[in-house]
Amino acid sequence: MQPIKFIFWLLPSILIPNYLSKDSDKNSVLFCYGKTKPETLKGYNYLFLEPLNYSKNDINLIRKSNKNVLAYISLGEVNSQAKHYKKLKNIVLGKNENWDSYYLDIKSKETQKILISLIDEAFEKGFEGMFLDNIDNYSQFGPQKTDKNELIEFIKLINKKYPNKIFIQNAGLEFLEKTHGLIDGVVVESVATNYSFLDKQYKLRNKAEFESYIKRINLLSDKFKMQFILVEYADNKLLYNKISNRLLKFKFKYFVGKIDLQTIPNFKK
Template identity: 50%
Template sequence: MLGFEVLANIDHKPNVFFCYGKLNPLEIRGFDYVILESKHFNASDIKKVKKLNGKVLAYISLGEVNSQSKYYNKLKDITLGRNENWDSYYLDLKSDSTVQVLFSEIDRILADGYDGLFLDNIDNFTTFGFQKDQKSEIVGFIERLKVKYPEHFILQNAGIELVADTHKFVDGMVVESVASDYTFSDNKYKLRDEKAYDDYIKKLNQLRRKYKFPIILVEYADSAELYNEILTRIGKTNFLYFIGTIDLQGYPEFAK
């Protein structure tokens, strides 16, 4: 992978690759899991990526819709408010129209040959999330999704609080910023406090043992130094992982 060659003191590359930008599909190779933004790839592209990797999953948010999304216009009049960090709008899963649009989009995406889906913004539906009053709706949506696509791999992003209810319907989980701690308020990349990190890893190990599904760590860095500090932490945990920049738009490259 070209994007990882600039890193110092890296003995191995990540086993997971996240990218929400457009790339040459033939340059994505050797990963256990690949998560892509479907608008940048057609069915032919996905076939190529699948030949070179393990599971290839398509990104979709169940909590928000970006203003640049092709289905934004179908939802813009029934959203609940704006997320200033990402120029996206909160979805109302209590609305039958919202659910219908999401399932139509999922049907279209999976028709291109993806092995499954990466479900983003699930933490929006937890205690401190914007849609905390829609817990039953998100759990019901994921259950319905698994019933409709039982053979597809469903990867849940965040929402640890909901795993007791969703674990029957998902095949794995992503947790962001476990070893690292990016903050939007000041756009700073840094390490998480060591005790907080240790507590977090302990909790994730408990979840992994209890539910027996893969947990993927997604960490954020802006330098080779921070990358290596993160890797020193998580390399001992045996979790699958990916380390990139916060926008996830391409191959992560870090200055030495």
């Protein structure tokens, strides 16, 4: 879920507002990596933000009206416009053309030091946890598959350093046997949908593929007893409705937005 970078660099104890029904609670999740007025962010169970877009005062205000407020960080890539790119550009491993980003060398102590500093900054602002993106880069088919052990060791490191914080990993389902005791939840993208980067088309996933995928997630959810959040992509109301109908009978919280994750979705047409 590598965020697109425009001007801004780009994923608990407050009660949920009474206006959230049981059904609306399922999708009371927002991923928004663009800069948004803090006072407009209200009523979310899970709120995933780009930390550089907000001050400490902003986060204090946001936390009063939302349950879990988490900061985005990628453990697999760095975008060319990110503030820490200059520090890492000589030790990256290659480029992801889809997102104009570069693969991190998680084995590097310098890389780890910079990532820790970003996490420190987010927690100093008042974020309650971190959304760990690009975990699937280290999976058996990912570009950083040879560094999967170093990734797991880094997650152990931050879990130990910040024992009272929330950590949610993006994908990397094959790592759950080793990471489930280190994290508090998992985000899984494109379960009901299948966005194409090749032709930039939003579409539903094949029904058989969807049923197989959701079955696997159900089994993992029951096995590890943790929160799973689904993230789907749509650009119109019709597709949004089809996604909602697919996910309605399942227990998972979900979010539906555009692929750039820059704005609060508004599917009115």
